[in-house]
Amino acid sequence: MNLPKLLSGLVLTTVVCLPLQTYAELGDEIGDTQAADDGRLPLDELQLFVQIFDQIRNAYVEEVDDQVLFESAIEGMLAGLDPHSAYLTDESFDDLQESTSGEFGGLGIEVGAEDGFIRVIAPIDGTPADKAGLRTGDLIIKLDDQAVQGMPLKDAIELMRGERGSAITLTILREGVDAPFEVEIVRDIIKVQSVRSEIIEDGFGYLRIAQFQAETGNQFRAEVKKLLAAKTPVKGLILDLRNNPGGLLPACVEVADALLDSGLIVYTEGRVASASGEFRASPGDISNGLPLVVIINNGSASASEILAGAIQDNKRGIVIGTRSFGKGSVQTVLPLRDNKAIKLTTARYFTPSGNSIQAEGIVPDIVVEPAEIKLIPQGRGISEASLSGHLKNGKGDTKADTTEASRQQVADDSQLYEALNILKGIVIFKE
Numbered sequence: 001m002n003l004p005k006l007l008s009g010l011v012l013t014t015v016v017c018l019p020l021q022t023y024a025e026l027g028d029e030i031g032d033t034q035a036a037d038d039g040r041l042p043l044d045e046l047q048l049f050v051q052i053f054d055q056i057r058n059a060y061v062e063e064v065d066d067q068v069l070f071e072s073a074i075e076g077m078l079a080g081l082d083p084h085s086a087y088l089t090d091e092s093f094d095d096l097q098e099s100t101s102g103e104f105g106g107l108g109i110e111v112g113a114e115d116g117f118i119r120v121i122a123p124i125d126g127t128p129a130d131k132a133g134l135r136t137g138d139l140i141i142k143l144d145d146q147a148v149q150g151m152p153l154k155d156a157i158e159l160m161r162g163e164r165g166s167a168i169t170l171t172i173l174r175e176g177v178d179a180p181f182e183v184e185i186v187r188d189i190i191k192v193q194s195v196r197s198e199i200i201e202d203g204f205g206y207l208r209i210a211q212f213q214a215e216t217g218n219q220f221r222a223e224v225k226k227l228l229a230a231k232t233p234v235k236g237l238i239l240d241l242r243n244n245p246g247g248l249l250p251a252c253v254e255v256a257d258a259l260l261d262s263g264l265i266v267y268t269e270g271r272v273a274s275a276s277g278e279f280r281a282s283p284g285d286i287s288n289g290l291p292l293v294v295i296i297n298n299g300s301a302s303a304s305e306i307l308a309g310a311i312q313d314n315k316r317g318i319v320i321g322t323r324s325f326g327k328g329s330v331q332t333v334l335p336l337r338d339n340k341a342i343k344l345t346t347a348r349y350f351t352p353s354g355n356s357i358q359a360e361g362i363v364p365d366i367v368v369e370p371a372e373i374k375l376i377p378q379g380r381g382i383s384e385a386s387l388s389g390h391l392k393n394g395k396g397d398t399k400a401d402t403t404e405a406s407r408q409q410v411a412d413d414s415q416l417y418e419a420l421n422i423l424k425g426i427v428i429f430k431e
Contacts, residue, residue, distance in 0.1 A: 049073075074342075075152055082345050083112050084331050086154065090339035106161045107168070108190045109134060110211075110245030110301075113153040117141055117173075121325060122243040122299035124192055125210040132185045134172070136243060136299035136325075141180060142171035162187045197223040203235040204423060206416075209255070212247030212303045217254025224258070224286050236291040236423040238416070239311075242321065246302025249330070253279045256310045259292065261285045263314045263352060266306045268330050270347030275332065281314075291426040292317030293419045296362060297370070301325035308362045309351035318426070320366045320419055328358030366422065371414045 053069060071087065078085045108127020111118050118140040123130040140148060143159045160168060169184045194216045200206045205227035209216065227234050246252075256265045260281035267278035294317055296308050305324045312319045330347040350356050384390050 075154075078342060078344070079113070079152065082329070083114065083153075084327075084329060084343070085345050086343045088333070088341040088343055089154075105164060105189055106157075106187060107185050108188075108192075109160075111140070111153070111157070114139070116149045118148050118151075118153070118156050121301055121327075122245040124190065124245070125208070125243070126193070127190050128185045128188050132183050134170075134183065134185075135174065136297070137175060139173040140170050141173055142169075144169050164189050195219040195223050197227050199227065199230055199232075199234075200238070200416075201420065202232045203427075204238070204420060205230070205234045205236070206238045206240065208240045209244055209304070209307075211244055212249075212251040212255075214248060214251065216247070216251040217258070220255045221258055221286055228287070234290065235427045236293070237287060238419045238423060239292060239294045239317070240416070241300045241304040241308055242295055242297040242415070243299035244301070244304035245299070246304055246327065249303060249306070252303035252306050256307050257281045258286045259311065260314055260316055261289075263310075265310045266349050266351065268347040268349045270330070272346070275330070275347040291423055291430065293423045293426075294319045295368075295415055295419050296321040296324045296364060297415075298322055298325055298361075300362070301327040305357050305362050306349060306351075309355070309357060312362065312365065313352040313355075318366065318422060319362065319364045320368045320422060321364050321415055322367060322369060323363055324357070324361040326357060326359045326361035328356050328360070368415050368418045 053073075056064065056069060057066070071089075075087045078087050107129040108124040109129040110121040110124065112121055113119070120129075120134055120136060120138040120140065122136050123134045140156070142148060143156065146159065148156050162168065164187055167184055167186045169182050171180050171182050173180050192210055192213070194211060194213045195207065195209050197205060197207045205224075207220070207223060207227070209220065224237075227237070253265055256279075261283055263281050265279045265281055267276075269276050292311065294308050294311050296304070296319060300308065300321075301324065305327065308319050308324065311317045328349055329345045330349055331343045332346040333341050333343050335341045348356055348358055351362075
């Protein structure tokens with residue numbers, strides 16, 4: 001994998017942060033494109049802007065600072081493009097860097113703007129928002145007593161941040177619930193564990209990626225090696241990407257490269273040359289080709305969709321669950337003067353087969369809807385082994401029932417249980 005050494009991401013959407021030289025090149029390319037399209041600035045529109053600006057300065061009910069007006073105009077211009085382009089002050093830029101460090105203050109949710117409200121993309125594992133029961137798709141309509149309709153996303157995020165131990169009340173609209181309801185959440189220091197793993201049943205490993213951070217690639221490799229070192233040889237792996245809101249593109253590519261022996265991982269297409277490119281896997285599969293099942297849902301967004309698409313299109317594993325979020329664009333952070341920047345959507349990304357994820361998402365190979373399943377206790381009842389004087393099986397003691405742990409998964413996580421059953425079927429078929 002020949003990743004550019006200076007390629008890094010900055011926020012919990014698929015972001016590419018390019019070297020400083022490339023920033024200038026990208027700016028030049030954008031300027032060249034505009035010049036080729038028109039060759040002049042839209043003078044009439046600029047005059048209209050100046051006229052409106054002057055009217056606001058002179059006639060608005062309260063005096064407004066010129067800088068505030070300019071920054072509001074910039075914010076509105078970017079917000080009007082798409083939900084992911086944004087104007088970054090030095091404070092919001094720092095917040096984005098905190099997001100990918102794995103430790104930051106707040107509630108622990110990835111959110112986006114939608115129809116004037118704040119939409120929950122995904123709660124992050126183990127955070128106050130997750131423990132409070134927030135779900136993917138929830139609409140936040142009030143923060144404490146303040147309505148969020150029309151509020152800039154960065155302002156809403158700032159309101160949700162706060163000191164550890166302080167509480168905030170969110171008013172939620174949820175599909176299937178007749179009326180809005182309130183949820184009180186106590187803020188905390190969010191320490192996100194990017195990757196974790198466990199043996200969920202002898203011979204079957206489970207890997208969970210909560211979000212893609214700077215060290216996710218290295219952590220993923222370490223967790224796979226730990227699973228492979230288990231006493232009982234691992235026969236298959238489950239990769240859980242549910243409610244993973246995305247993160248750093250290079251980290252996602254590193255995980256895909258660890259599982260793929262060859263092939264295209266993802267490619268991007270934009271209006272300027274530097275926004276287009278492709279990433280390919282280098283030889284070597286850290287799992288040695290173990291059968292793989294990937295779980296996604298409507299909270300799987302951005303980088304997690306790239307990974308699921310790469311696994312699916314390269315026939316490396318089976319993707320199950322429900323259709324993913326559908327965030328298929330790349331944002332580039334472009335610095336401005338005075339420690340400010342803009343986060344601008346510069347490209348769409350495509351799966352190896354050429355499918356755009358934007359507004360479509362990844363469709364699972366096998367659709368498995370989440371369900372509540374009640375286990376029915378079953379005693380052993382009467383069997384040959386319970387009859388007096390029965391013959392021994394000739395092979396020593398009867399083996400203990402090892403299915404209880406996996407049976408219990410049904411009550412807790414039906415999608416994971418189905419993934420385990422599918423993985424067992426693949427292993428049996430291969431053997």
